[in-house]
Amino acid sequence: MKNNRLFLFSVLPFIMVCLILLFLGITSQMVQTLFNSLFWGFLIPLIHFSVGHFANRAGMEKSANFFLILVLGGLVLRLFIALILIILVLTFLNVSLYSFIFTIFISYIYFLIIEIVNLSGKTSGK
Numbered sequence: 001m002k003n004n005r006l007f008l009f010s011v012l013p014f015i016m017v018c019l020i021l022l023f024l025g026i027t028s029q030m031v032q033t034l035f036n037s038l039f040w041g042f043l044i045p046l047i048h049f050s051v052g053h054f055a056n057r058a059g060m061e062k063s064a065n066f067f068l069i070l071v072l073g074g075l076v077l078r079l080f081i082a083l084i085l086i087i088l089v090l091t092f093l094n095v096s097l098y099s100f101i102f103t104i105f106i107s108y109i110y111f112l113i114i115e116i117v118n119l120s121g122k123t124s125g126k
Contacts, residue, residue, distance in 0.1 A: 017038075021042070037099035042103060044104060046111075049114070059071045059074075
């Protein structure tokens with residue numbers, strides 16, 4: 001239960017930001033370039049973190065070797081998919097480069113800290 005609360009409280013601010021940005025983008029109260037930059041800049045790390053959270057959670061229930069394969073292999077796969085998504089967004093969408101990269105950077109650092117805290121708290125209890 002504590003694990004679900006941690007996931008919810010770490011993801012909830014970004015889900016709210018994405019919903020607010022979606023509302024502002026639909027009602028045309030925001031410049032489309034800025035909307036694309038912020039929306040995709042928040043959404044890509046959110047997807048990255050969500051997939052990683054569930055992969056880490058599944059890896060905790062398995063053996064040490066399977067845990068390493070799932071967590072480290074999953075990390076490489078997630079980073080590769082995030083790279084592809086970033087390249088696709090930069091290529092096909094009209095985004096503000098600096099806003100997009102800054103949003104990706106801040107979001108990724110935030111989720112990385114949450115992921116490290118989550119993993120270190122689980123491994124120290126064993």
